[in-house]
Amino acid sequence: xxxxxxxxxxxxxxxxxxxDVMFGVPGGAILPAYDPLLDSPIRHVLARHEQGAGxxxxxxxxxxxxxxxxxxxxxxGATNLVTPLADALIDSVPVVAxxxxxxxxxxxxxxxxxxxTVGITMPATKHNYFVTNAAEISDTVHEAFHIASTGRPGPxxxxxxxxxxxxxxxxxxxxxxxxxxYKPTSEGHPRRIREAIEMIAAAERPVxxxxxxxxxxxxxxxxxxFAELSGVPVTTTLMGRGAFPDSxxxxxxxxxxxxxxxxxxxxxxxxxxxxxxxxFDDRVTGNPKFFAxxxxxIHIDVDPAEIGKVRVPEIPIxxxxxxxLLQLIEAWGERETPDRSAWxxxxxxxxxxxxxxxxQRPDGPIKPQFVVEELYRITGGDATVVSxxxxxxxxxxxxxxxxxxxxxxxxxxxxxxxxAVPAAIGAKTGMPDDLVYAIDGDGCFQMTFQELITAxxxxxxVKIAVMNNGVHGMVTQWQRxxxxxxxxxxxxxxxxxxxxxxxxLGCAGLRAETPDEVAPTIEKSLAINDRPxxxxxxxxxxxxxxxxxxxxxxxxxxxxxxxxxxISPASDLP
Amino acid sequence: xxHTLSVLVEDKPGVLARVSSLLARRGFNIHSLAVGPSHEEGxxxxxxxxxxxxxxxxxxxxxxxxxxxxxxxxxxxxxLEREIMLxxxxxxxxxxxxxxxxxxxxxxxxxxxxQNSICFQVTGDxxxxxxxxxxxxxxxxxxxxxxxxxxISRDVKGKQSRLRAVN
Numbered sequence: 001x002x003x004x005x006x007x008x009x010x011x012x013x014x015x016x017x018x019x020d021v022m023f024g025v026p027g028g029a030i031l032p033a034y035d036p037l038l039d040s041p042i043r044h045v046l047a048r049h050e051q052g053a054g055x056x057x058x059x060x061x062x063x064x065x066x067x068x069x070x071x072x073x074x075x076x077g078a079t080n081l082v083t084p085l086a087d088a089l090i091d092s093v094p095v096v097a098x099x100x101x102x103x104x105x106x107x108x109x110x111x112x113x114x115x116x117t118v119g120i121t122m123p124a125t126k127h128n129y130f131v132t133n134a135a136e137i138s139d140t141v142h143e144a145f146h147i148a149s150t151g152r153p154g155p156x157x158x159x160x161x162x163x164x165x166x167x168x169x170x171x172x173x174x175x176x177x178x179x180x181x182y183k184p185t186s187e188g189h190p191r192r193i194r195e196a197i198e199m200i201a202a203a204e205r206p207v208x209x210x211x212x213x214x215x216x217x218x219x220x221x222x223x224x225x226f227a228e229l230s231g232v233p234v235t236t237t238l239m240g241r242g243a244f245p246d247s248x249x250x251x252x253x254x255x256x257x258x259x260x261x262x263x264x265x266x267x268x269x270x271x272x273x274x275x276x277x278x279x280f281d282d283r284v285t286g287n288p289k290f291f292a293x294x295x296x297x298i299h300i301d302v303d304p305a306e307i308g309k310v311r312v313p314e315i316p317i318x319x320x321x322x323x324x325l326l327q328l329i330e331a332w333g334e335r336e337t338p339d340r341s342a343w344x345x346x347x348x349x350x351x352x353x354x355x356x357x358x359x360q361r362p363d364g365p366i367k368p369q370f371v372v373e374e375l376y377r378i379t380g381g382d383a384t385v386v387s388x389x390x391x392x393x394x395x396x397x398x399x400x401x402x403x404x405x406x407x408x409x410x411x412x413x414x415x416x417x418x419x420a421v422p423a424a425i426g427a428k429t430g431m432p433d434d435l436v437y438a439i440d441g442d443g444c445f446q447m448t449f450q451e452l453i454t455a456x457x458x459x460x461x462v463k464i465a466v467m468n469n470g471v472h473g474m475v476t477q478w479q480r481x482x483x484x485x486x487x488x489x490x491x492x493x494x495x496x497x498x499x500x501x502x503x504x505l506g507c508a509g510l511r512a513e514t515p516d517e518v519a520p521t522i523e524k525s526l527a528i529n530d531r532p533x534x535x536x537x538x539x540x541x542x543x544x545x546x547x548x549x550x551x552x553x554x555x556x557x558x559x560x561x562x563x564x565x566x567i568s569p570a571s572d573l574p
Numbered sequence: 575x576x577h578t579l580s581v582l583v584e585d586k587p588g589v590l591a592r593v594s595s596l597l598a599r600r601g602f603n604i605h606s607l608a609v610g611p612s613h614e615e616g617x618x619x620x621x622x623x624x625x626x627x628x629x630x631x632x633x634x635x636x637x638x639x640x641x642x643x644x645x646x647x648x649x650x651x652x653x654l655e656r657e658i659m660l661x662x663x664x665x666x667x668x669x670x671x672x673x674x675x676x677x678x679x680x681x682x683x684x685x686x687x688x689q690n691s692i693c694f695q696v697t698g699d700x701x702x703x704x705x706x707x708x709x710x711x712x713x714x715x716x717x718x719x720x721x722x723x724x725x726i727s728r729d730v731k732g733k734q735s736r737l738r739a740v741n
Contacts, residue, residue, distance in 0.1 A: 122592060123599050127640040130587065147640060181584060181643040305634035 027073025054084025059426025213277015
């Protein structure tokens with residue numbers, strides 16, 4: 001057998017896993033791996049910052065359902081990946097990160113660009129590896145992809161010293177997996193399935209509470225089938241948007257801190273709450289003591305540690321969301337769909353009386369919600385929407401009508417500002433025929449916009465709507481509501497000319513400053529497809545996100561608009 | 575409340591760091607942790623005494639570690655717990671014999687005798703070790719080191735009634 005280098009084995013192993021693109025930044029320790037990359041069919045997208053590379057891998061994974069791959073050098077290259085790894089861990093995004101490390105003989109000597117990558121990333125990954133022998137590379141890569149993509153998906157990092165990349169080895173097909181401690185459960189327990197069916201069938205006010213796990217498990221079809229069979233109204237969390245069509249008569253929209261009045265209230269009144277791939281996050285529950293106080297809970301999750309972590313369920317079901325829903329559909333069998341007209345009428349009344357609302361005056365400043373609605377109308381909803389974190393994220397989630405999974409990509413658990421631009425680039429790379437439209441805030445945009453150089457250079461024509469209100473909007477909103485309007489450190493100012501900035505980065509730049517400019521500007525942005533487009537919408541800095549349940553409050557106390565008096569609950573919750 | 579876990583882990587570099595860092599980051603206190611080879615090739619056995627109000631989350635979080643193969647919670651009434659302690663007690667020549675008398679009751683072995691001190695090795699369950707310590711403390715403890723606790727479950731097949739009698 002002919003000898004190859006560890007680096008060649010690495011690239012070959014990645015090809016073997018079906019990798020078609022990697023996002024990365026080269027550097028000293030990882031240099032050997034970049035050389036065989038030139039001869040490989042794997043595309044390399046040169047990010048301008050490793051954080052960008054990590055979020056691109058996440059965006060790719062979100063959009064395609066496949067494992068996203070990023071690559072960086074030792075030391076600062078690896079530490080810059082920590083944020084996207086932590087983001088991918090908490091949002092269950094399958095990512096494999098490859099990092100170079102200083103040569104084995106220098107490890108522990110404070111060598112140039114040395115950081116203890118495995119130690120630093122241990123709590124930010126599902127698992128990580130330090131490779132000490134070039135012969136282990138193909139097995140390690142194979143294990144990493146398996147772990148990243150199965151069970152509850154997540155990020156896996158492989159740290160490889162430079163001398164191991166340079167060492168001579170032989171290529172071999174990865175051996176069979178030997179992971180005695182890793183056996184994710186995919187099928188739900190049959191007795192629990194039967195109990196769940198009985199409980200759901202007998203419920204008077206049931207709610208299906210569907211989270212990101214349903215997207216990760218590709219369970220959207222099964223969610224719809226089961227909801228229709230059982231006649232149970234559905235709420236989709238920020239991570240689960242698109243797992244159930246917003247246009248469906250059973251859809252109630254998003255629950256939680258900025259959810260719809262109907263979804264929040266339906267959960268508060270529910271007698272049975274069926275959680276599918278959701279984890280009772282504090283942004284959904286508010287103070288968990290007061291969450292769904294009348295509900296018996298059926299908790300379906302692939303991660304046993306999520307069950308009982310926040311709320312002890314009456315019926316725990318460990319398993320893959322799709323498989324468990326298929327079991328539930330089968331167990332439902334020929335039963336009639338229960339008559340839930342009273343419950344559905346109540347829900348419709350709430351929907352009618354408390355819709356999401358905002359007011360766009362024709363001569364007033366642009367309302368950000370109006371931009372989202374116009375984007376939706378003009379694209380016909382046929383776009384992948386990517387957002388950062390904050391007010392714009394909430395408005396995008398509230399006012400876009402999600403019909404399909406994997407068309408809504410954002411940072412939920414970690415709340416990583418700056419996620420949108422690189423994640424959009426990753427999504428567009430994975431799904432080049434899809435329109436990818438990021439809805440970003442100016443605060444987020446300013447954290448990672450340098451990645452637009454990547455998009456322009458590598459011909460990845462994403463579109464970025466920047467909601468420019470000149471402030472960190474959500475921080476400003478909280479300061480206004482809970483800190484007597486003392487805007488400490490949250491005002492960005494208006495010094496940036498986004499049109500010029502976009503052009504300087506090799507993109508097209510557009511701007512809309514009045515409501516009547518919104519639609520034509522969006523039309524213009526859709527006509528430009530030979531380079532990325534940045535569209536600045538100068539929006540009303542006074543606008544706040546409602547409904548709102550203040551952090552740590554009870555979901556019984558939904559604040560519907562700015563005219564209501566808001567008292568911040570004394571709370572130790574985030 | 576203290577719970578004793580017997581955890582079978584793959585013998586891979588960093589596994590101790592993974593376990594201890596996970597317990598720390600999830601806010602569980604490690605009272606004691608001992609690790610060594612197990613009877614299975616390539617596997618190590620950890621005995622972890624953890625202070626947590628509720629053990630279910632500890633077990634579930636530990637299970638998420640790829641290198642953790644099996645977790646058993648040891649019921650103190652159905653398992654054996656042992657520690658080893660080396661303790662150097664101040665012992666002027668005139669008091670040696672009374673200290674040695676206490677030691678013999680506890681089957682403590684004097685492993686090093688100096689001009690003014692004796693070093694004892696004591697093994698046994700944690701209560702016995704603490705009792706010995708209480709008795710020699712008045713003489714003056716110069717140095718002390720304890721191993722982490724190790725524990726193993728009893729073979730209780732057919733012994734239920736006898737065990738109940740013992741306890």
